[in-house]
Amino acid sequence: MDQFTINLLFVGASFALYIGIAIWARAGSTSEFYAAGRGVHPVTNGMATAADWMSAASFISMAGLIAFTGYDNSSFLMGWTGGYVLLALLLAPYLRKFGKYTVSEFIGDRFYSPTARVVAVICLIVASTTYVIGQMTGVGVAFGRFLEVSNTAGLLIGACVVFAYAVFGGMKGVTYTQVAQYCVLIMAYTIPAVFISLQLTGNPIPALGLFGDHVASGEPLLAKLDAIVTELGFKEYTLHHADTLNMVLFTLSLMIGTAGLHHVIMRFFTVPRVADARWSAGWTLVFIALLYLTAPAVGAMARLNITDMMWPNGTDGEAVSVEMIENEKRYDWMATWQKTGLLDWEDKNGDGKIQYYNDKDAGMQAKAAENGWEGNELTKFNRDILVLANPEIANLPSWVIGLVAAGGLAAALSTAAGLLLAISSAVSHDLIKGSINPQISEKGELLSARIAMAVAIGVATYLGLNPPGFAAQTVALAFGLAAASIFPALMMGIFTKVNNKGAVAGMLSGLIVTLIYIFLHKGWLFIPDTNSFTDADPLLGTIKSTSFGAVGALVNFTVAYFVSKSSEAIPAEIEELVESVRVPRGAGAAQDH
Amino acid sequence: MADQSTSASSTAEADKGYWQANVRIILISLVIWALVSFGFGILLRPLLSGISVGGTDLGFWFAQQGSILVFLALIFFYAWRMNKLDAEFGVEEE
Numbered sequence: 001m002d003q004f005t006i007n008l009l010f011v012g013a014s015f016a017l018y019i020g021i022a023i024w025a026r027a028g029s030t031s032e033f034y035a036a037g038r039g040v041h042p043v044t045n046g047m048a049t050a051a052d053w054m055s056a057a058s059f060i061s062m063a064g065l066i067a068f069t070g071y072d073n074s075s076f077l078m079g080w081t082g083g084y085v086l087l088a089l090l091l092a093p094y095l096r097k098f099g100k101y102t103v104s105e106f107i108g109d110r111f112y113s114p115t116a117r118v119v120a121v122i123c124l125i126v127a128s129t130t131y132v133i134g135q136m137t138g139v140g141v142a143f144g145r146f147l148e149v150s151n152t153a154g155l156l157i158g159a160c161v162v163f164a165y166a167v168f169g170g171m172k173g174v175t176y177t178q179v180a181q182y183c184v185l186i187m188a189y190t191i192p193a194v195f196i197s198l199q200l201t202g203n204p205i206p207a208l209g210l211f212g213d214h215v216a217s218g219e220p221l222l223a224k225l226d227a228i229v230t231e232l233g234f235k236e237y238t239l240h241h242a243d244t245l246n247m248v249l250f251t252l253s254l255m256i257g258t259a260g261l262h263h264v265i266m267r268f269f270t271v272p273r274v275a276d277a278r279w280s281a282g283w284t285l286v287f288i289a290l291l292y293l294t295a296p297a298v299g300a301m302a303r304l305n306i307t308d309m310m311w312p313n314g315t316d317g318e319a320v321s322v323e324m325i326e327n328e329k330r331y332d333w334m335a336t337w338q339k340t341g342l343l344d345w346e347d348k349n350g351d352g353k354i355q356y357y358n359d360k361d362a363g364m365q366a367k368a369a370e371n372g373w374e375g376n377e378l379t380k381f382n383r384d385i386l387v388l389a390n391p392e393i394a395n396l397p398s399w400v401i402g403l404v405a406a407g408g409l410a411a412a413l414s415t416a417a418g419l420l421l422a423i424s425s426a427v428s429h430d431l432i433k434g435s436i437n438p439q440i441s442e443k444g445e446l447l448s449a450r451i452a453m454a455v456a457i458g459v460a461t462y463l464g465l466n467p468p469g470f471a472a473q474t475v476a477l478a479f480g481l482a483a484a485s486i487f488p489a490l491m492m493g494i495f496t497k498v499n500n501k502g503a504v505a506g507m508l509s510g511l512i513v514t515l516i517y518i519f520l521h522k523g524w525l526f527i528p529d530t531n532s533f534t535d536a537d538p539l540l541g542t543i544k545s546t547s548f549g550a551v552g553a554l555v556n557f558t559v560a561y562f563v564s565k566s567s568e569a570i571p572a573e574i575e576e577l578v579e580s581v582r583v584p585r586g587a588g589a590a591q592d593h
Numbered sequence: 594m595a596d597q598s599t600s601a602s603s604t605a606e607a608d609k610g611y612w613q614a615n616v617r618i619i620l621i622s623l624v625i626w627a628l629v630s631f632g633f634g635i636l637l638r639p640l641l642s643g644i645s646v647g648g649t650d651l652g653f654w655f656a657q658q659g660s661i662l663v664f665l666a667l668i669f670f671y672a673w674r675m676n677k678l679d680a681e682f683g684v685e686e687e
Contacts, residue, residue: 071653071657074634074653074656074657077656077658077660077661078630078634081660081661081664082626082630082664084664084668085622085626085664085667085668086626088668088672089619089622089668089671093675210647210657210658211648211649211654212647219648220648220649221648222647222653223648223649224648226649238649238650240635240638244635248631248635251630251631251634251635252631255630273686275675275676275679275686278668278671278672278675278676279669279672281668281672282665282668282669282672285664285665285668286665289661289662289665292661293658293661293662296657296658579605579608582608582611582612582615583608583611583612584679584684584685584686585683585684586686
């Protein structure tokens with residue numbers, strides 16, 4: 001059986017499993033759909049939330065970004081896990097006590113203002129749409145590879161599948177489908193990592209292997225990696241090279257963004273008790289940490305393997321020959337990925353060998369001149385292909401490669417479909433039914449939901465063709481937007497007595513400032529070539545657009561504080577509402593809403 | 594509900610004490626949260642460079658794995674501590 005058939009078999013079997021579970025446990029009504037989590041054990045809920053939250057960014061993209069940058073991209077690891085501490089301590093228990101289903105309902109009620117609710121919905125739509133663009137980038141990479149077509153064709157096919165998956169609808173809300181998706185996803189991520197860790201370090205646990213010794217050389221793995229990348233003119237893997245201020249702000253943006261994403265927060269509305277909301281956040285992070293503790297090992301080991309492949313005789317020996325790439329079985333992955341257009345090489349100096357090195361490094365330029373090299377010949381290596389190509393690079397059995405295909409698609413599709421559902425319900429339920437046209441029929445509501453979904457996926461697919469960054473970078477922009485708009489409003493709603501005007505002004509200023517900063521660097525509405533600045537030389541000092549969410553959040557807090565201070569105090573019944581969400585007592589009654 | 598026998602003002606008083614205790618626990622937890630990530634993982638990494646861990650230093654470990662483990666411990670500690678605090682102040686769910 002060839003690899004293509006095996007991939008299809010694994011992908012097909014995993015989808016049959018999800019659909020089977022969805023049909024077996026189908027939600028009958030809207031309230032059942034939302035309340036799917038009620039009565040579910042915190043461990044099960046944690047697993048489902050982890051599947052919901054870990055997307056193409058975590059699965060497909062993140063390890064690749066770490067592999068080629070090293071320590072400086074640790075922000076992804078700390079940021080996307082540290083947010084759960086904020087969620088567990090500052091939001092989850094109180095929002096559960098409040099006892100309704102959506103974030104915008106809380107903001108509307110707490111700030112006693114339909115305007116606040118609409119503004120919250122707009123913030124959610126903007127952040128979610130940006131998030132979907134990132135997912136579509138990942139979907140394009142995954143489909144392009146497994147159907148062995150170009151990235152563009154993969155993206156278009158993927159968009160159709162995501163749309164069908166989202167319209168099929170209800171299955172997203174079914175907790176047990178997500179549990180199955182989590183199991184497929186985590187096996188697909190860890191099994192190849194275990195194989196690779198055994199090959200390189202002899203340690204079956206990748207997270208420990210990362211800090212273990214490299215079997216072939218006897219040196220510590222990371223020391224070996226530092227040595228070989230510097231020999232090729234790249235920066236040391238383990239050292240701090242990035243701007244510190246930007247790194248801190250980027251990490252903070254991802255953290256508060258995680259605590260501001262409504263499809264994650266929503267999961268904590270639906271656990272049975274306030275005490276469970278606290279435990280649930282912990283269990284979610286346990287299941288996320290299984291992947292996140294493995295990811296840095298995947299990144300470092302893949303970097304080592306790739307360098308070894310390109311320099312099979314060591315970095316001071318001869319580079320890999322074109323003939324080897326074309327004929328040897330262990331180089332087959334290069335030809336398959338070349339078809340997607342995401343990997344490429346060119347024998348620039350015509351010596352029949354492919355030299356991979358940093359041609360911007362002065363030392364290497366001197367060495368290149370001496371050896372007759374004419375620039376780096378591994379001309380393209382898209383970061384987003386690393387995790388998917390990893391088992392092939394390490395020459396693992398075909399079933400492992402098939403499993404990774406299934407896992408990557410599970411991650412990308414589940415989150416993309418979930419976000420589309422969130423966008424469509426925000427438009428049809430919160431915007432149209434909630435404020436524009438309350439008399440709309442159920443049929444009309446459903447139709448507007450479908451239209452919103454189709455528009456969102458159309459926009460995301462179009463922009464996914466020329467994405468503003470690699471999957472995880474685009475997703476980071478979405479987190480920045482959520483950080484600047486939703487998180488401050490929720491936190492002030494619980495911990496302070498900020499009033500309606502303060503909250504609305506805060507959310508709007510946070511969102512607008514952040515959006516403008518992102519558009520200035522990534523193009524207006526993410527349309528390529530309409531940007532006035534780049535992240536290499538940002539507008540404000542060293543602050544990149546991906547890190548601006550933290551600044552936006554600060555703007556939000558400050559504006560809300562001053563506007564609130566200069567206008568009237570909150571009414572007595574809202575004061576009571578704030579007091580009541582602060583204590584768990586009586587949360588049971590709230591379920592009857 | 595047990596509190597219905599007590600007067601409204603003493604319930605409010607107890608709730609206030611509960612909230613203050615909660616905010617104190619949150620603040621302590623967030624200091625640790627910031628210390629292991631922004632501190633040990635980024636800003637204070639040079640101070641930890643003398644402690645070597647598997648071919649690199651402790652700061653690298655905190656940035657890539659240690660902080661995540663501490664985050665986990667913090668959330669479970671908070672859940673355990675708050676569930677105990679709920680009982681101490683009699684504000685738990687029935």
